[in-house]
Amino acid sequence: MTGDQPGRPMRVVFVTYAEKTHFLGMVPLAWALRNAGHEVRVASQPELSDVITGAGLTAVPVGKDHMLHRLLTHAESLDPDGPAPFDMAENRPEMLTWEYLRRGYHDELVPWWWRVANDPMIVELTDFCRHWKPDLVIWEPASYAGAIAAKASGAAHARMLWSLDLFARMRGHYLTARQRHAPHEPDAMAQWLTARAAKVGTTFSEDLTSGHFTIDYTPTSLRLDLPHTYLPLRYIPYNGTAVIPPWLHTPPTKPRICLTLGTSATERLDGYSVPVQDILTHLADLDIEIIATLPEKQQAELHHVPANTRLVSFVPLHALAPTCSAVIDHGGPGTVFTMASHGVPQLVLPKLFDEPVLGDHLTGLGAGLVVRGGEATGARVREDLLRLLGDPSYTHAAARLREEMHTMPTPNDLVPELERLTAHHRGGTGTG
Structure with a gap:
């Protein structure tokens, strides 16, 4: 275990913007941490509170509900014949031009997804983390508010993937193309995260996009071929409260x-x-x-x-x-x-x-x-x-x-490794 006092249970915050399917995969690991004696909170926008408490976990509502899906639906209705949306899964070299990648980051991913989902909860989430002082923050891969709050409060933090790591692959494509074609142009994601981090008194570093480490329940045979280290976790199905007919x-x-x-x-x-x-x-x-x-x-x-x-x-x-x-x-x-x-x-x-x-x-x-x-x-x-x-x-x-x-480690198996990594990264900004 880690913390300010020897033997004190860790305090762990799971963070997701209010999207039920992104949260459900976190539940078995949250249960395992609780069963190991650690204190667990799940922070999200108010809309998700009933889903969180329905899983037997403690909810911390922060900020306001996002308008992501309403805005996207409205935008599509205004221009149904406009250009095809940016595809985060695109991996064909001939399609990954600088113009395509720039448009994706500058015009779609940052303003239409990540800002809309995260901005309403960054300040309140950071305030909560500074007050509660978590040792570890675990955030789903589009909830960058969790990374900002962790860094501002000195916590270790980890991404927890709910699918293939398209986020890291596309960021790699973007950074490579930017370095080759427009090295003096601002990095749209870093620019946004820098501004939001500054609002809560901290600074940007690349771990805000990737975590100190990444938890992944994708089996190796299905995983993308990326130069990243992943902490494997066995997928335990959880779909919410259920009754067998x-x-x-x-x-x-x-x-x-x-x-x-x-x-x-x-x-x-x-x-x-x-x-x-x-x-x-x-x-x-x-x-x-x-x-x-x-x-x-x-x-x-x-x-x-x-x-x-x-x-x-x-x-x-x-x-x-x-x-x-x-x-x-x-x-x-x-x-x-x-x-x-x-x-x-x-x-x-x-x-x-x-x-x-x-x-x-x-x-x-x-x-x-x-x-x-x-x-x-x-x-x-x-x-x-x-x-x-x-x-x-x-x-x-x-x-x-x-x-x-x-053969992958169960959530219970993973807890000691999370304790070790938390002790290593808490208070730092390095990646691992």
Whole structure:
């Protein structure tokens, strides 16, 4: 353990802007730290407080709720035919021009994502950390307010990834291109963080973008090839409070297929990007059982529910996954890692950000298939689902991925290493 007094439990603050899916992956590690005797707080904007307390953790509301999704929706409605949004997952050399990278950082990432999500909570979060004096701050990779507050209060701090490290990869692309093409032009991210850090009496250093170290539950075989050191952590599924329905008490009598397209698509974005009705219709004659997790509004929009389909508004994926022969999903990291941890082959129908990359990596391992954009018709989904069910190599590859994930340290295993790293970094600014 670390702290001002020998044997005193650490004080740990988890930080995320108010985005439920970013928080949920933090919960098992927060529980492990509490079970080890450490004091844990979760700081976020007020909107997330009920989700935090629902996980049995102590919430610290700071600042005001962000307007990120409302602003983005409004901007899209004003110029629906404007240039395509900057793609954080872009990795093709021919696309990574200085003009493209500059536009992404200067015009989109900093002003439209990071500032909108973080600015409303930086001052109050820093005030709380200075008062409570945490030893360690753990922040999700877009919540730079956590890094600023940690540095201002002398705490060690770590990023905790919820998916592939697209943040570090894109920053590397940006810094390399800037150095080559415009070394005298301001670094947009550093400029923003410098100004916000100065407001609370501290200074910018690169660890504000990367943490002193990074916690990552992505298995090595799915991880991006980056020159960074990651602290591996086994993914433990947590989807919030849940009840097991009676139909899940007994094993299925035929191959069970889960169709799940994530919660963010309907709660935060403009709906699903794939034709759900067309998919269900094209699977209707197969001798399978489909569990389709759709909110009630989306259920009501279906004009026909096949006999082999059960509609549910929610089911805990960690309970459903062990009973599934395959899953049709959107490629969101929570779903991908939950299903992978149970060895389920995946048919990924991605839309944006990390989803296409995760789908490609699963395909590369032989543990799944990916169908992009307008290609995700009912006929194509049927064809690829039959491939997953008919070729045992997909199930074998998914089982190998499951075993790899199960060799990673559990949250309980990681606690002593977090204690050691906190003692090493507390009060400093170096990276590790």
